[in-house]
Amino acid sequence: MSSSNTDHHPEEIEIIQHHPIIPQQNQQPPYHHDPIHHHHHELSSEHEHSMNHEDEEDESHRYYGGGMMMGIRLNNRSSELEKKPFLMMNIESSMPSDQTIISPLATIAPKVTQLSADSQNFFDKLEDKRVSMSPLDSLYDSKFGFIILNGAKYCMRIFGLFMVMVAVVLLSLNFYFYFTVTLPMMNTKMWTYTFHLLLGLYFVLSISFNYIQCVRVSPGVTPKDWVDSLDNVEAFRNDTKSVPGKNWSKWCGRCQQPKPIRAHHCHICDVCVLRMDHHCPWLNNCVGLQNHKYFVGFIGFLAFAALYNFGMISLGVFGFYTPDPILYATWSGWLTFVMVLSGSLGLTMTTFTGWHVYLVLTNQTTIEFQFNKMKSVRSKVSGSENPYNIGIKNNIQQVYGLAAPEDSIFSWIKLLLLPNLQKSPVDGVNYPTNQPKGGENV
Incomplete structure (x- = not known):
């Protein structure tokens, strides 16, 4: 070469x-x-x-x-x-140099790391917002949503007043029909008639008392003195741990103030309700800590009264006793209607009563039951399925009040079956738990 x-x-x-x-x-x-x-x-x-x-x-x-x-x-x-x-x-x-190849990687790497951190922070904040605010809370941020939700709130309040009047009319008609038709039509002996009369009066008084208390008594709202006693109110904004195994916020996004454990904001009443179970349109009120027992008493006595009325009419219609011929001929058409109505109402209220008796015995609310059901697998593993279940007797007394003297039969009869004006022994802020280190303020 x-x-x-x-x-x-x-x-x-x-x-x-x-x-x-x-x-x-x-x-x-x-x-x-x-x-x-x-x-x-x-x-x-x-x-x-x-x-x-x-x-x-x-x-x-x-x-x-x-x-x-x-x-x-x-x-x-x-x-x-x-x-x-x-x-x-x-x-x-x-042809790129070594510096040209390495330089973009050195520039991109920290940006990728920062993007990953920012994404994690975004999803953390999104989760915090999700557990601290309901979907209805976020709608209040827009003017249109604010108008719609406030309009719906006032419509529900007016509708609630209408439902209360309907309930009063229906109850009054049932009471009237029982004392003027069902009871006289029985055509029985005096002592039997007296028994059914007194039993009917007991149902009427119990239903009326509990319904009036449900409507009149406040379920309990966030105590102002409790909020004022807190040292660092703003710290509650970021506190999303309320119950072991759950992510309920201790801050109410609507009221813009701390929210006690087991309390929830009602968008119709526009307050945070202590130990809230649900909002009932038939009461135009929420069912919570201080009136839950009245609600259980109302639906329970209504269920027994409806089934009792259904049984008395059915026995006469099907020939188990000889009804008064004049009353039977006069009201024969209505008797069938009232019998079907009483039977349907009795079955519905019995189911509803059984459900709420279960909640009382296990110290849960309807809202808490739904959370416990959704997280039952994780909660069972962690041993915190329902931290407020402290035994049947204690659970009942937390709703109905203390039975005094302790454990006497008469005290329990008076507590459960007679008009009871006792308040719950808990303050709605602190609750005893079954956790070994849970204390009272979980």
Whole structure:
């Protein structure tokens, strides 16, 4: 080979050093082996020089004619490189340096890390907002949502007043029908008549007392003195742990104040209700800590009275006793209607009563039951399925009040079956739990 084959220009040497991906001298091109080229390689040196020159032109067209450089082959003859200065410019301008390759990675890496951290913070805040605010709370942020929700709130209050009047009318008609038709139609002995009369009066008084108390008595709202006694009110904004195994917030997004445990905001009453069970349109009031026992008493006595009325009418209609012929003939059409109505109401109220008796015995509310049901698997594993279940007797007394003297039969009869004005022994802020280290304020 001539000396021109080994002499390199400085520019060529620099390119080879800075770009290790460029094939070195005498290295075979990365494309397929050409048999014709191999044959020409065995010819004389002059003929070889001519053929190599043609091959170089063809290769430069293959590597650089398409616009995307898939490989670079440098001619080991400086004379050939001098004939193609555009090739050297193309190589220098297109091949990135080590710093050019590493610099974007060094810039992107911290940005990716920061983006990951920002994403985690976003989802954490979204979860905090989800557990601290209900979907209705977020609607208050817009003017349209504020108008709609406030309009719905006042409509529900007016509807609640209407439902209370309907309930009073229906109860009054049932009481009237029992004392003027069902009871006289029995045509029985005096002592039997007296028994049914007194039993009917007991049902009427019990139903009326409990219903009036349900409507009149406040279920209990967040105590103002409790809020004022807190040292750091703002700390409650970020406190989402209220009950072990649950994510209830201690901050009310609607009232913008701390919320006691087991309390929930009612969007119709527009207050945080202590130990809230549900809002009842038939009462136009919420069922909570201080009136839950009246609600259970109302539906319980109503269920017994409806089934009792259904039984008395059914016995006369199906001939188990001889009804008064005049009353029976006068009210025969209504008797069937009242019998069906009483039976349906009795079955419905019995089911509803059984449900709330279960809640009282296990010291749960309807809202808490739903949370416990959704998280039952995780709660059972962690042992915190219902931290407020402290035994049947204690659970009953937490709703109905203390039985005094303790454990006497008469005290329990008076507590459960007679009008009871006792308040719950808990203050609605602190609750005893079954947790070994739970204390009273979980």
